Amino acid sequence: MEVVRLHVNGDDHVCGVPAHYTLLEALRYGLGLTGSKQGCDKGDCGACTVIVDGRAILSCITPVWEAEGRDVRTVEGLANGTELHPVQDEFDLNGAAQCGFCTPGILCSSVALLDRNPSPSRDEIRVALAGNLCRCTGYEKIYDAVEAAAGRLDP
Amino acid sequence: MTKRNGARGGEDGFSTIGRPMRKVDGLAKATGRARYTDDIRLPGMLHGKILRSPHPHARIVAIDTSRAEALEGVHAAVTGRDMPTTYGIIPWTPDEYPLCVDRVRYIGDGVAAVAAVDEDTANAALGLIDVTYEELPAYLDPHEAIAADSGPYIHEPRKPGWNGNITKVVKLAFGDVEAGLEDADLVVEGDYFFEGTTHTPIEPHCAIGLAEGNGKLTVWSATQVPHYLHRELARVLDVDPAQVRVIQPPVGGAFGGKSEPFDLEFCVAKLSMKTGRPVKILYTREEVFYSHRGRHPFHMRYRTGATRDGMLTAVDSEIVMDGGAYASFGLVTTYYSGQLLTAPYQMPAYSFHSTRAYTNKPACGPKRGHGSVQPRFAFEVQLDRIAERLSIDPIELRRRNFIGSNTRTVNDLRVTSNGFLECLDEVERASDWKRKYRRLPFGRGVGVAGSTYITGTNYPVYPNDMPQSGIQLQVDRSGRVAVFSGASEIGQGVDSMVTYIVAEELGVPLEHVRVLAGDTDFTPVDLGAYSSRVTFMLGNACIEAARKLKAKVREAVAAEWGAKPGEVLLAGGLAVRAGDTGTSMPLRVAFNLAEAMFGTLGATGSYNTPKDVHGTYRGATIGASPAYSFTAHVAEVEVDVETGFVTVEKIWIAHDCGRALNPVLVAGQMEGSAYMGFAEALMEEQIFKTADQGRAGLHNAPSLLDYRIPTSLDTPALESLIVESIDPEGPYGAKEAGEGPLHPSIPAIANAIHDAVGVRMDSLPFSPPRVWRALQAAPRDSWRTVLTDSVRAAGVGGAK
Numbered sequence: 043m044e045v046v047r048l049h050v051n052g053d054d055h056v057c058g059v060p061a062h063y064t065l066l067e068a069l070r071y072g073l074g075l076t077g078s079k080q081g082c083d084k085g086d087c088g089a090c091t092v093i094v095d096g097r098a099i100l101s102c103i104t105p106v107w108e109a110e111g112r113d114v115r116t117v118e119g120l121a122n123g124t125e126l127h128p129v130q131d132e133f134d135l136n137g138a139a140q141c142g143f144c145t146p147g148i149l150c151s152s153v154a155l156l157d158r159n160p161s162p163s164r165d166e167i168r169v170a171l172a173g174n175l176c177r178c179t180g181y182e183k184i185y186d187a188v189e190a191a192a193g194r195l196d197p
Numbered sequence: 198m199t200k201r202n203g204a205r206g207g208e209d210g211f212s213t214i215g216r217p218m219r220k221v222d223g224l225a226k227a228t229g230r231a232r233y234t235d236d237i238r239l240p241g242m243l244h245g246k247i248l249r250s251p252h253p254h255a256r257i258v259a260i261d262t263s264r265a266e267a268l269e270g271v272h273a274a275v276t277g278r279d280m281p282t283t284y285g286i287i288p289w290t291p292d293e294y295p296l297c298v299d300r301v302r303y304i305g306d307g308v309a310a311v312a313a314v315d316e317d318t319a320n321a322a323l324g325l326i327d328v329t330y331e332e333l334p335a336y337l338d339p340h341e342a343i344a345a346d347s348g349p350y351i352h353e354p355r356k357p358g359w360n361g362n363i364t365k366v367v368k369l370a371f372g373d374v375e376a377g378l379e380d381a382d383l384v385v386e387g388d389y390f391f392e393g394t395t396h397t398p399i400e401p402h403c404a405i406g407l408a409e410g411n412g413k414l415t416v417w418s419a420t421q422v423p424h425y426l427h428r429e430l431a432r433v434l435d436v437d438p439a440q441v442r443v444i445q446p447p448v449g450g451a452f453g454g455k456s457e458p459f460d461l462e463f464c465v466a467k468l469s470m471k472t473g474r475p476v477k478i479l480y481t482r483e484e485v486f487y488s489h490r491g492r493h494p495f496h497m498r499y500r501t502g503a504t505r506d507g508m509l510t511a512v513d514s515e516i517v518m519d520g521g522a523y524a525s526f527g528l529v530t531t532y533y534s535g536q537l538l539t540a541p542y543q544m545p546a547y548s549f550h551s552t553r554a555y556t557n558k559p560a561c562g563p564k565r566g567h568g569s570v571q572p573r574f575a576f577e578v579q580l581d582r583i584a585e586r587l588s589i590d591p592i593e594l595r596r597r598n599f600i601g602s603n604t605r606t607v608n609d610l611r612v613t614s615n616g617f618l619e620c621l622d623e624v625e626r627a628s629d630w631k632r633k634y635r636r637l638p639f640g641r642g643v644g645v646a647g648s649t650y651i652t653g654t655n656y657p658v659y660p661n662d663m664p665q666s667g668i669q670l671q672v673d674r675s676g677r678v679a680v681f682s683g684a685s686e687i688g689q690g691v692d693s694m695v696t697y698i699v700a701e702e703l704g705v706p707l708e709h710v711r712v713l714a715g716d717t718d719f720t721p722v723d724l725g726a727y728s729s730r731v732t733f734m735l736g737n738a739c740i741e742a743a744r745k746l747k748a749k750v751r752e753a754v755a756a757e758w759g760a761k762p763g764e765v766l767l768a769g770g771l772a773v774r775a776g777d778t779g780t781s782m783p784l785r786v787a788f789n790l791a792e793a794m795f796g797t798l799g800a801t802g803s804y805n806t807p808k809d810v811h812g813t814y815r816g817a818t819i820g821a822s823p824a825y826s827f828t829a830h831v832a833e834v835e836v837d838v839e840t841g842f843v844t845v846e847k848i849w850i851a852h853d854c855g856r857a858l859n860p861v862l863v864a865g866q867m868e869g870s871a872y873m874g875f876a877e878a879l880m881e882e883q884i885f886k887t888a889d890q891g892r893a894g895l896h897n898a899p900s901l902l903d904y905r906i907p908t909s910l911d912t913p914a915l916e917s918l919i920v921e922s923i924d925p926e927g928p929y930g931a932k933e934a935g936e937g938p939l940h941p942s943i944p945a946i947a948n949a950i951h952d953a954v955g956v957r958m959d960s961l962p963f964s965p966p967r968v969w970r971a972l973q974a975a976p977r978d979s980w981r982t983v984l985t986d987s988v989r990a991a992g993v994g995g996a997k
Binding site: 137 | 219220222223224225226228229230231232233235236238317396397398399401447448449450451452482483687690861862864865868871872873900901902908910912915
């Protein structure tokens with residue numbers, strides 16, 4: 043066991059983890075933040091996507107040590123208190139989550155996109171989500187949700 | 198018949214049904230709060246791992262787990278001898294053990310399992326299990342498996358005259374097929390191959406077992422069939438079923454891949470019984486590929502006869518199915534391969550002869566559109582060939598052969614509502630078909646295909662006369678309605694569906710409905726999320742329960758007002774007196790009055806299928822359904838002749854779902870289905886290495902990088918066109934939407950490739966090498982432009 047210090051969703055955590063843990067394992071098994079998902083084992087599916095220093099990254103292939111001293115945001119930290127991020131609300135309204143297992147990762151990729159580009163084109167959304175596999179929706183409703191969320195963001 | 202494309206509400210007198218609405222679990226899923234099986238962590242929980250066979254076919258001579266059990270941190274090990282009872286989802290073909298007892302049948306077959314303090318220790322322990330194998334010859338090709346005349350076979354022969362590599366043979370004929378082919382002006386013959394594909398839900402299988410020491414056994418599992426799992430756990434582990442509890446948390450995708458018991462569910466239960474601790478097993482992605490139960494590879498030969506006017510005269514098929522190592526649903530698959538082809542087109546005569554072979558590969562089973570996606574591909578390409586040869590527009594050809602509504606198919610399936618013609622109209626209009634078909638520049642083309650699918654199987658997998666679906670409602674004093682539902686939420690929206698129905702019937706706001714689902718301790722039985730049965734069956738059960746409750750509430754309120762029960766309306770959170778809107782009370786008060794009059798308020802509802810919907814011949818019940826959905830697609834493609842790379846630009850999806858209870862969810866099912874069909878058409882292959890490729894029977898690429906499923910950049914634009922035929926027996930007229938809309942994607946794309954470049958693609962997937970080779974094999978002058986002209990000139994050409 044090693045001690046790692048993480049800054050997740052605005053909180054500082056001290057967490058004991060095996061030295062080989064990934065960020066995903068530390069989030070899920072160390073901190074109990076189970077929103078981020080494990081869908082493959084090696085960075086293929088994107089279900090583990092979280093936002094680190096503003097960039098969407100794959101937490102399942104990020105050694106936990108690389109996240110020390112950085113700002114980590116997970117799906118649990120996208121809402122502002124009781125106020126949902128518009129993309130969360132629009133996912134619900136547009137039926138963009140079916141089984142919901144890829145959803146946390148796709149939300150993180152979407153928020154990272156909207157933070158740097160508040161009015162993306164549909165093609166820009168497609169590119170931003172290219173690392174997130176969804177097996178349920180065929181992606182259309184996800185694009186709809188991200189577009190609608192962009193329309194609700196302050197310019 | 199109504200048609201529409203998108204949101205609507207308030208028509209037909211509904212307050213809730215037909216409107217776009219949020220899902221009841223939408224917020225939980227959008228905030229990360231939804232707790233899937235692997236998100237559950239119980240105090241003292243151990244982690245299990247399963248040791249898997251490195252051989253495609255071998256005898257187990259000896260297994261020694263003593264070194265593994267001696268490892269610090271290991272709490273228990275189990276082998277097949279701890280659970281020596283066969284099981285199988287179909288009661289007539291139990292041919293699997295939870296862990297192999299004396300024989301392994303594919304690379305990945307489970308042979309032993311351990312429970313340890315953590316995952317790392319469990320993995321280390323697997324390396325300390327000593328298994329001695331005696332290798333046996335492996336069968337990888339279904340034709341060779343069927344032809345083998347001496348053992349050792351993969352299983353014991355099931356019937357005299359069969360070798361042990363045959364799961365099932367079905368041979369059925371309806372009408373005089375040979376006469377129909379003889380009388381035809383044109384007979385088209387074709388050979389087709391549908392490669393195997395697998396479900397790849399993003400959530401890997403996961404289960405947790407908890408034996409409490411007092412005989413009670415609880416298993417949490419990412420399953421689509423908690424009831425069947427409950428039964429099999431009790432039977433195989435020799436536990437009183439009354440002591441078993443199966444809890445199904447939200448499931449992260451399934452598509453048929455979680456619709457039978459798997460080794461991990463038995464192992465977590467047995468390991469917990471041995472240790473007294475909760476035990477979790479989470480499959481690796483690699484293990485998900487081994488567990489499989491996906492689409493069978495089909496080798497198909499079709500003969501299709503038609504008159505000069507394009508009317509079908511007879512259809513005949515010969516199908517060999519590559520089933521993998523175990524039966525799974527294979528008995529049903531073998532029937533479905535023929536039984537589900539007989540609509541939406543009229544066939545005067547039809548026969549099929551299907552054989553399912555065992556091979557030493559992971560078992561195939563039901564994937565979205567179970568057993569009927571493969572023949573539908575072949576048959577719809579056959580129709581395109583007929584249209585081409587007769588110079589009839591392919592949509593027109595399909596219209597001419599429309600079977601109609603309220604009729605029987607040639608194999609005696611009862612068809613009620615049927616919106617197929619409207620589906621064809623919709624895709625023709627939306628795709629601008631008339632301006633595109635045969636008129637786009639070389640390399641670009643459009644194709645059409647149609648299909649039908651069941652709305653639930655008419656019979657459960659084990660024979661019984663009890664309802665297929667049940668529900669229980671309970672009203673509390675705050676005005677809230679609790680729905681106890683045994684149905685499996687796998688993302689399709691079943692928990693939302695019952696919420697909409699309760700709100701519609703009782704007038705309560707959606708937020709006053711609570712769904713308590715997927716726990717066999719307190720929910721009535723629903724057979725599971727398979728065969729597109731849930732909306733139809735559970736929906737009808739829910740309507741029945743809600744109407745029983747409504748009658749009590751109206752009676753109690755009527756007594757209060759001195760009115761007749763029929764004058765009491767429940768809507769908008771109120772009880773209102775008809776014709777006197779000034780007289781009303783909150784529903785909470787109305788419920789309180791009813792509780793005072795009748796005692797604790799609750800109601801149950803159930804649904805069972807009508808039994809007069811099929812013939813009486815052997816096998817007539819398989820393929821029978823209380824209703825059938827209908828679909829038509831148009832696909833538009835671009836083919837790069839230099840590389841063979843096919844780009845699907847767009848798929849227009851028109852689907853007759855009876856009635857869209859929530860059009861957002863229906864469109865989501867349609868798009869997800871079309872996406873999955875597109876993926877099978879162009880990209881996906883569950884394939885295995887041969888001896889020449891280094892290791893016979895080894896999965897070619899058990900990862901989500903190498904087994905390619907479409908990303909956002911691969912997936913075409915998808916447009917949903919909802920058609921509503923209002924089924925006479927469906928809940929508010931609803932039928933299925935989750936599986937039917939997959940079928941036409943594949944033949945529509947094949948037919949579009951032909952329209953684009955004049956080359957027929959008869960083997961899946963239409964990957965660049967296959968398309969390129971097909972283009973190279975075809976003489977240049979047969980490429981489309983010339984071909985089109987020659988066909989036009991020839992008129993009805995080349996009969997027989």
